[in-house]
Each structure stands twice: as C-alpha cells, then as structure tokens.
C-alpha cells in the first residue's frame with residue numbers, strides 16, 4: 001500500500017510539473033494585503049524578515065522547500081550564506097537545482113521526506129529553520145518540532161508561514177455558506193464557470209490527491225510555543241480569499257483593470273470585517289520563534 005507521504009510526493013510532482021500555483025497570492029492586491037497582515041508593512045515578508053527583524057544567517061535549513069523559490073531569493077540577496085533544503089517531490093527538487101545552477105547559486109537541494117528527517121536528523125546544526133507552506137503537511141508534528149529543536153544552534157530561529165485552517169480543508173458549513181453567498185453576488189465575468197461554487201471534496205478525492213493536506217493544521221499555533229519562544233506571531237486571515245480564488249476566473253480577476261481591482265478590494269475588506277466580527281477564522285499564520 002502506498003504511504004501518505006509517497007502519495008503526497010506524487011501529487012506535488014504533478015503540481016510542479018503542470019506549474020499550478022496557489023491562486024490567491026497571484027493577485028498583487030491580495031499579496032500586498034497578506035504581507036501587511038504578516039509584517040505590518042506592504043513589503044515581501046522575506047525582505048522584512050532579514051531587514052531589520054533577524055540578523056543575516058550563516059546556515060539555514062528549509063523543510064518542504066518545493067521548487068526552492070524562497071531559498072533562491074535568500075541565497076541571491078545574501079541574507080543566508082549556506083542553505084540546505086529538502087522536499088519529497090523529485091520534480092520540484094530538480095527544478096530548484098536547475099534554477100540554482102542557472103543563477104550560479106550554491107544551495108544544497110535534496111529529495112527527502114519529513115519522516116526521514118525525523119528518523120535520522122542531520123548532524124549539522126542551523127541558525128534558522130524555515131517552514132513555508134510545509135508544516136501543515138506534517139503528520140508527526142511533535143516529532144518534527146522536537147527534531148527541529150535538536151538541529152537549531154543556540155540562539156537559532158524558526159520561521160513559519162503556514163495554513164492552520166481545517167484538516168483536509170474541510171471547511172465548516174458557515175464558512176462555505178459565506179463564500180457561496182459572495183459568489184452568488186459576484187458578476188459572472190469574474191467567475192471561473194457560471195456555476196462556480198465552493199464544494200467540499202469527497203474523502204476519496206482527498207485520499208487520491210494529497211492525504212496530508214492540513215493533516216493536523218489546527219494544532220500548529222498551539223504546539224509551536226510548546227517547543228519555541230514566540231517572538232512575532234500574526235494571524236493572517238485567508239478564510240474567504242484563499243478558497244474563493246479557486247472559484248474565480250484568474251485571467252480576469254488578476255488583469256489589473258479598475259473593475260477587477262475594485263472587486264478584489266471589496267473581497268479584502270469583506271474578509272477583514274468578517275474576521276474581525278468573528279464570523280470567519282484565520283486560516284493562515286506567520287510566526288518567528290527562537291530556541292531560547
């Protein structure tokens with residue numbers, strides 16, 4: 001029988017091979033708003049992270065690095081001297097290695113599973129460990145976080161940019177109803193299809209695609225402070241914007257026209273109001289933690 005980790009790896013191989021990306025942060029207005037929620041400033045969180053929040057790091061470990069976009073940026077701008085990064089997807093790692101070669105950057109990209117890292121941690125130690133969109137795929141969160149504690153140098157940091165919403169993205173009915181009411185009121189030109197509405201996946205679809213999607217995600221915010229000292233924690237919303245973008249016509253809604261920007265600005269304002277009123281939870285978080 002194929003394991004959840006192997007199933008996840010082949011799902012991500014297909015995603016990277018077909019260049020499918022999370023739709024919501026492809027929109028510049030949403031991207032800027034998410035960065036503002038993460039850092040208080042409308043700048044990319046990676047730039048904010050090292051300037052002025054953290055000192056430049058000597059050695060970083062990126063866990064679940066995908067195609068390495070964040071790691072390539074950090075190596076390219078000199079924020080981190082030595083980067084080791086691993087992911088389950090051989091397709092993603094090959095893309096990352098090719099990009100590093102093309103950009104003349106030396107980054108140690110490896111094909112490795114979370115489970116292998118926990119079972120056999122590296123003997124190296126790191127100033128910084130990065131989880132960007134990967135911790136919510138970890139089943140053994142306790143094993144992972146205690147292993148990270150072992151591989152951090154004294155004074156080291158963990159940075160987490162994560163989905164922390166419902167397991168398998170099985171949203172509560174109240175959230176689905178809000179999203180579908182917004183879609184009912186959306187001009188058809190912005191919809192991916194005239195009948196585009198948010199529907200929960202079947203359990204067969206969850207198991208066939210990625211059985212690790214948000215597998216223990218709601219526990220992440222509570223567990224992190226049990227292993228590390230919080231230095232900066234922000235809840236960054238996403239309960240409307242993240243799922244609704246999958247129901248929208250990406251080409252139209254991201255075309256930069258005045259009508260598209262007005263529609264997206266309305267969605268952002270609506271999410272902020274509904275979250276502040278307690279009608280929606282925060283499905284994403286950003287945190288910086290220190291070992292001591």
Ligand SMILES: C[S@@+](CC[C@H](N)C(=O)[O-])C[C@H]1O[C@@H](n2cnc3c(N)ncnc32)[C@H](O)[C@@H]1O
Pocket residue numbers: 005008009012013063064065066067068069070086087088089092112113114115131132133134137212
């Ligand atoms: C949402 S992507 C995030 C990728 C990248 N960090 C980013 O920010 O673009 C989640 C990544 O976790 C990886 N992943 C899922 N399960 C894994 C496992 N068991 N071991 C290692 N990586 C895994 C996937 O291959 C995928 O690249």
